[in-house]
Structure formats: C-alpha cells, structure tokens
Amino acid sequence: MPHGYHGQILHVDLTTGSLEIERPPDSFYRFYMGGSALGLRYLLKHTPAGADPLGPENTLVLALSVLTGAPVSGQSRVTAVAKSPLTGAVGDSQAGGFWPAQFKFSGFDALVIRGRSERPVYLWIHDGEAELRDAAHLWGRITGEVEDALREELGDEKIEVLQCGPAGEKGVRFAALINMSTRANGRTGMGAVMGSKNLKAVVVRGKLRPSLADAKALNALARRGAKELPDSMIAGLAKYGTAEIVVPQNKRGGLPSYNWDSGVFDGAEAIGGERLYDTILRERDTCYACTVRCKRVVEVTEGPYRADPRYGGPEYETLATFGSYCGVDNLEAIALANQICNQYGMDTISCGATIAWAMDCFENGLITSEDTGGLELRYGDADLIVRLTEMIGRREGFGDLLAEGSAAAARVLGRGTEELVVAVKGQEMPAHMPQVKRSLGLIYAVNPFGADHQSSEHDPPYEGGYHYYEERMKALGLTDPQPKYSLTDEKVRYALTTQYLYSCLDSINICQFVFGPAWQLYGPDDLVEMVRAVTGWDVTLDELMRVGERRLNLLRAFNAREGLGREQDRLPPKLWKALKGGPTDGFRLEPEEIERAKDVYYALAGWDVSTGVPTRARLVELGLEWVADLLAESNRPSD
Amino acid sequence: MRETRVHVRLYGILRDRLPPEARGEITLTLKGDASVADVAAWLRQMGVKMALEFAVNGEVVDGDRPLSDGDRVEIFSPVAGG
Numbered sequence: 001m002p003h004g005y006h007g008q009i010l011h012v013d014l015t016t017g018s019l020e021i022e023r024p025p026d027s028f029y030r031f032y033m034g035g036s037a038l039g040l041r042y043l044l045k046h047t048p049a050g051a052d053p054l055g056p057e058n059t060l061v062l063a064l065s066v067l068t069g070a071p072v073s074g075q076s077r078v079t080a081v082a083k084s085p086l087t088g089a090v091g092d093s094q095a096g097g098f099w100p101a102q103f104k105f106s107g108f109d110a111l112v113i114r115g116r117s118e119r120p121v122y123l124w125i126h127d128g129e130a131e132l133r134d135a136a137h138l139w140g141r142i143t144g145e146v147e148d149a150l151r152e153e154l155g156d157e158k159i160e161v162l163q164c165g166p167a168g169e170k171g172v173r174f175a176a177l178i179n180m181s182t183r184a185n186g187r188t189g190m191g192a193v194m195g196s197k198n199l200k201a202v203v204v205r206g207k208l209r210p211s212l213a214d215a216k217a218l219n220a221l222a223r224r225g226a227k228e229l230p231d232s233m234i235a236g237l238a239k240y241g242t243a244e245i246v247v248p249q250n251k252r253g254g255l256p257s258y259n260w261d262s263g264v265f266d267g268a269e270a271i272g273g274e275r276l277y278d279t280i281l282r283e284r285d286t287c288y289a290c291t292v293r294c295k296r297v298v299e300v301t302e303g304p305y306r307a308d309p310r311y312g313g314p315e316y317e318t319l320a321t322f323g324s325y326c327g328v329d330n331l332e333a334i335a336l337a338n339q340i341c342n343q344y345g346m347d348t349i350s351c352g353a354t355i356a357w358a359m360d361c362f363e364n365g366l367i368t369s370e371d372t373g374g375l376e377l378r379y380g381d382a383d384l385i386v387r388l389t390e391m392i393g394r395r396e397g398f399g400d401l402l403a404e405g406s407a408a409a410a411r412v413l414g415r416g417t418e419e420l421v422v423a424v425k426g427q428e429m430p431a432h433m434p435q436v437k438r439s440l441g442l443i444y445a446v447n448p449f450g451a452d453h454q455s456s457e458h459d460p461p462y463e464g465g466y467h468y469y470e471e472r473m474k475a476l477g478l479t480d481p482q483p484k485y486s487l488t489d490e491k492v493r494y495a496l497t498t499q500y501l502y503s504c505l506d507s508i509n510i511c512q513f514v515f516g517p518a519w520q521l522y523g524p525d526d527l528v529e530m531v532r533a534v535t536g537w538d539v540t541l542d543e544l545m546r547v548g549e550r551r552l553n554l555l556r557a558f559n560a561r562e563g564l565g566r567e568q569d570r571l572p573p574k575l576w577k578a579l580k581g582g583p584t585d586g587f588r589l590e591p592e593e594i595e596r597a598k599d600v601y602y603a604l605a606g607w608d609v610s611t612g613v614p615t616r617a618r619l620v621e622l623g624l625e626w627v628a629d630l631l632a633e634s635n636r637p638s639d
Numbered sequence: 640m641r642e643t644r645v646h647v648r649l650y651g652i653l654r655d656r657l658p659p660e661a662r663g664e665i666t667l668t669l670k671g672d673a674s675v676a677d678v679a680a681w682l683r684q685m686g687v688k689m690a691l692e693f694a695v696n697g698e699v700v701d702g703d704r705p706l707s708d709g710d711r712v713e714i715f716s717p718v719a720g721g
Contacts, residue, residue, distance in 0.1 A: 231688045236652035236716050244651045248715040251694045273651060274663070467690040519690070583699055 015115030034065025074514025165345025168195030182312030213536030253584030264582030267329025321352025344393030504548030
C-alpha cells in the first residue's frame with residue numbers, strides 16, 4: 001500500500017452517467033504528485049484543441065495530492081483545472097478548507113469530470129463509493145442553502161460540499177467553485193465549467209485515511225512550525241489575516257487604486273486588517289490541520305451592509321479589488337460584496353476588478369447611464385459595489401455584460417474601453433503592482449492562465465529584503481540579491497526558479513503561505529522533509545522542482561495547442577502609464593523592458609523564444625514526450 | 640544630552656507589543672543622534688525578531704534614516720501574497 005494516497009482516481013462521465021475507478025501505478029503518482037500537474041495530464045488527454053470551455057468536451061479535474069489529509073499545516077488544498085471560459089486558455093485554481101482533506105478520506109486522490117448531464121445532478125462520494133444524485137431541488141440556490149439542504153438530505157453534519165453557485169449555473173465567466181461557503185477555487189472560471197456540466201456539487205465524506213510513512217517525523221515538523229509561528233513573518237497572517245497587508249502595501253505605494261491609476265488610497269486604513277480586527281471580526285478560521293488560522297470570519301449586524309459570518313470574511317485581494325480599485329473605503333460594504341461572491345460563487349478579484357474597470361469607463365465618459373441601465377458608476381460608491389456584485393451573480397441588466405469579465409465586456413462596448421482593461425489573457429490582475437515589484441510584470445505576462453500573484457515569489461526577497469532568508473534562497477541556487485525595482489537577467493532567473501517551486505507547490509497542493517522560498521513558515525528543505533515523511537519516497541529538492549517544471553510546461557503546452565503563445569503574453573496598456581501620487585508617483589513599466597525579459601525567460605525555460613512554446617527537446621527531457629507528440633498531432637509542433 | 644521625541648505607530652502583529660488600549664501608538668524619547676535603527680532596537684529589546692519595514696512622515700525609508708524631533712515613525716512587518 002502506498003503512503004499518503006489511495007492510488008484511486010474517480011472518473012465521471014456526466015453524459016452517460018458512468019462512474020469508473022482508475023488505479024494508476026505508484027510511478028504515476030511520483031511523476032505528477034497531484035494537483036495541477038496531475039490534473040493537466042487528464043485535461044490534455046481528454047479535452048480536444050478548440051473545445052468550447054462551457055461545452056461537454058471540456059474536462060474538469062479536481063485533484064488532491066499525495067500529501068492531502070496528512071496532519072500538518074498547509075496541505076488541505078484542491079486544484080481545479082479545465083479550459084477557462086474567462087480566458088480561452090488553460091484554467092487553474094487552488095482552494096483550501098476542509099473539503100480537500102475530507103475528499104481524500106472518502107477514498108480517492110482525484111476526480112475527472114467529463115461530458116454534461118441532461119439535468120442537474122450532484123456527486124456523492126463516501127468511503128470509496130460514489131453516486132450521482134438528482135440536484136433539481138438545489139439548482140438556483142445560494143451556497144449556504146445548498147449546504148444546509150445536503151446535510152439534511154444525507155443526514156450527516158460532517159459532509160463537505162464543493163459547489164458551483166448560481167453564478168456558475170448562469171455561466172458567469174469568473175464563477176468560482178466554493179467549498180464551506182467560504183473557500184474559493186476563485187480564478188479562471190472553474191465554477192462556470194462545473195455549472196455548464198449541470199453538476200451542482202461534489203459532496204464528500206469518509207474515514208479512509210492513508211497511512212503515513214514516518215508519522216513521528218511529520219509530527220516533529222508540525223510541532224516545530226507551531227512553535228516558530230509567533231516569531232515568523234506569517235504571525236501577522238495568523239492574527240489579522242491577509243488583510244494585514246493593506247496598509248503596508250499602501251505605504252509602499254503598491255496598493256492598486258482607482259483601477260490602477262494610482263498605488264495609494266486615502267481610505268487604506270479604513271479597510272485594513274487592523275480596522276477589520278477592531279470592528280467586524282468575529283473569529284478566526286482555518287483549513288484542516290493548519291496551525292496558522294489565516295482565514296477571517298466577519299459579522300455585521302446593523303446598518304445597510306449586514307454580513308453573515310457563515311460566508312467568512314474578505315481577504316486582502318477582496319479588500320483591494322472592491323475597495324481601493326473602486327475607491328471604496330467602506331469595510332462593511334466590502335464584507336457584504338465578499339459575502340455575495342461566496343453565496344453566488346464568484347471570484348472576488350475578477351468581480352471587483354471588473355466593477356472598477358466599469359467605473360473607470362464611466363468616469364472617463366466612455367460609457368454612460370444609457371449603457372448601464374441608468375446606473376451612475378462613480379468611484380467611491382459603496383452601495384454600487386454591492387448592487388453590481390449581485391447583478392453580476394444574477395446576470396441581471398448591466399451585470400449580464402460585466403459577467404463576461406472586463407476584457408470581453410470591453411470588446412462588446414469598444415469606444416476605447418479596451419484601453420482601461422487591466423487584465424492579462426482576459427484575467428483581471430490581482431492586487432500586487434508590477435510597477436513596484438518588477439518581476440511580477442514578467443510573470444503576469446507569461447503565466448499561462450493569466451495574471452496571477454501566487455505563481456512566483458515577489459521581488460523583496462530577490463532584492464535582499466525580508467531578512468533575505470539567505471539559506472532558503474541558496475537552496476534554490478539564488479545567491480546574488482538584485483537591485484531594487486530592477487528587472488535584470490538574474491532577476492528573471494530568480495522569477496523562473498521560484499515559479500518552478502510555486503508550480504511544485506500547486507502540484508503537491510501546498511499552501512504558499514506555509515511553505516515557500518523565503519518568508520513562509522517552512523522553507524524548501526522542510527518541503528522535502530514533509531514529502532519524505534508522508535510518502536516514504538527518497539525525494540530531493542531537485543525532484544520536487546522537476547515536478548514544478550513539468551507542471552509549467554504542461555500549462556504552456558495546453559495553450560500552445562490552442563494557438564496561444566508569446567503574442568498573448570502581453571501586459572495591459574495601463575502599466576505603461578505613470579502612476580499618480582504617493583511614493584510611486586511616476587512609476588511605470590517600459591514595454592521594451594518586459595519584451596527583453598521575456599526573451600531571457602523563454603530561453604531559460606527551454607522554450608522557443610520567438611513563439612514561447614516549449615521545445616520538443618525540453619518536453620522530452622521532462623518525460624513529457626507524449627505532450628510533444630500531442631502538439632505535433634494538432635499542428636502546433638513544439639519545434 | 641540631546642533628546643528626540645518621535646511618535647511611533649505599529650501595524651499588524653507588532654501592535655501586540657503594546658497594551659491594547661494604545662492601539663499600536665506610543666511616543667518614544669530617544670537619546671543622542673537618533674535614527675530609525677534606535678526605534679528598531681527598542682522593538683528588538685521587546686523580543687521582536689521578524690523583518691521590519693519603516694516609514695517616516697509617510698515615506699518608506701531605510702533602517703538608518705536619521706530622525707528629528709516630532710517625526711512620525713510607522714513600522715510594519717512586510718508580507719507578500721494575499
């Protein structure tokens with residue numbers, strides 16, 4: 001028997017209603033390890049090039065890893081992959097919570113979903129068994145109601161539910177998968193894919209816990225993390241949540257404000273972590289077996305923006321996208337917008353950023369109340385962010401257009417609205433500014449599933465900041481800190497190297513606040529120790545990095561097969577314009593700087609510099625000859 | 640000896656180093672030619688081990704920035720991600 005995983009992958013064909021169990025060999029698990037890399041293997045095999053993301057040909061994979069469910073912080077995560085309805089490129093998104101661990105205990109390591117059911121169904125997986133059940137009575141209902149109904153129907157309070165909300169049913173392009181009514185596979189529209197399949201929910205429960213190779217070593221690692229947490233750089237995350245960084249970002253001039261016209265927001269303290277802690281925080285929440293407890297639960301019992309603690313609380317990204325992006329300094333309104341996103345199942349980043357884009361268009365006279373159904377879209381309007389969020393979730397009125405995402409909505413409207421879109425490959429940019437952290441400019445551009453802030457380490461440790469964490473960076477071969485605000489060739493190498501590590505983390509499904517290359521609770525050597533303790537494999541850091549390399553090349557290969565390459569690795573025009581105000585007044589990126597960095601990056605990655613496509617030699621080197629063959633068959637040869 | 644009085648505001652987890660009613664704010668009197676390093680040393684003496692970032696009068700500065708009487712020093716622990 002393997003340690004850490006079951007060796008069972010559940011395949012569901014919703015068109016035929018068939019359920020099958022695949023039992024891959026141990027070598028398969030060691031090659032992909034889980035999460036994104038494993039999911040992409042099935043996505044590439046089962047989804048033909050050019051498939052409609054919301055059609056039955058798309059494949060949705062929910063993948064755990066060989067570590068999920070082990071009693072240590074940071075492991076209870078699930079990766080969702082499919083072709084993205086938001087970008088038309090590969091879709092990829094991670095979420096934490098208790099659902100991932102509970103899915104593991106139900107007896108499976110991953111779920112591969114194909115086809116489309118004729119009528120709404122949900123999947124009930126428990127103790128090694130699975131069945132499709134009618135979900136007509138759940139269709140159209142918000143997440144909390146669905147959880148309640150399923151607990152009653154199945155007679156078990158301890159089930160965990162991952163679901164698409166009403167937004168996913170209605171094909172909102174940035175619809176999320178929601179578990180616990182609070183955790184989101186938020187990015188790239190995975191909720192819309194699930195909704196398009198008439199699959200309302202995946203409900204899990206079980207007691208099948210895989211064995212551990214070395215429980216004593218894992219326990220020692222877990223205890224060490226708990227002991228070191230109070231003096232670590234994530235101690236603030238534990239107490240204030242990710243909201244803690246609103247104010248520091250603003251102090252540095254790195255808090256995107258007014259749809260990215262500025263890096264400072266006068267209302268930052270009003271929506272920051274300290275204010276949240278002092279006013280609306282009800283309690284802290286955590287993911288299975290995690291000592292960090294970084295999730296917030298808020299409650300607002302009076303006034304126009306009452307927020308139900310059942311739906312958690314806003315993260316930093318949410319506070320920024322609905323707050324500073326939109327010029328809104330009303331914390332309670334942001335908490336309610338966050339709640340609506342969790343009820344309807346929407347990505348708070350794309351939702352808030354799309355509203356900010358619409359406000360920018362309106363403020364600049366590019367759209368009028370004739371376009372918006374009479375709404376005046378003004379920065380700072382707290383009522384409006386709440387109202388528009390609900391309209392998007394329901395696809396009502398102007399919300400129906402915004403539900404397409406800012407890039408697609410701009411294509412419909414035209415009139416120069418495209419110039420104000422802040423997205424890459426159609427995915428709205430998260431709240432970390434490449435003008436301040438230059439390597440993010442490169443990673444936002446080249447990342448296969450669009451702009452993403454959790455695909456590589458950010459610049460400060462590359463520049464000797466954050467205490468530098470010299471030993472951890474050295475383990476990755478990063479020994480020469482680079483100048484602040486630079487995008488040198490060496491910094492490009494730093495970015496690609498940490499992108500490989502983060503790609504590994506998204507394949508072994510490990511939280512990037514807990515394990516990482518610098519400021520996280522645990523470093524790369526600890527990661528090796530954990531994988532060894534759980535699986536018994538004699539892995540090295542090099543082997544784990546190879547998994548990350550493999551995953552990044554699989555993502556890239558998927559896009560290549562869709563005809564997407566270097567041309568799509570483009571930053572939005574706003575980043576070439578000077579920021580206004582604060583310490584980053586006048587900061588902007590140079591197009592030539594990014595193009596040159598892309599040259600260096602593609603060459604280092606082993607990809608064709610002119611197309612950005614992985615070469616056959618590179619794919620073969622990574623053991624992915626079948627992917628090179630796939631590209632050749634689809635007339636997108638890698639050479 | 641010359642003294643420099645500065646107003647200090649601590650953010651995030653650093654607030655916990657002061658009584659709750661202080662809400663992270665305190666006035667410090669520093670002796671001699673004061674700099675941000677002296678404020679950092681005060682925090683280190685209280686057992687703070689994590690990395691720190693500083694802003695003086697609203698501007699992010701390096702750890703050796705000289706301080707003048709009446710300066711407003713803000714201190715936070717840098718965190719990436721989110």
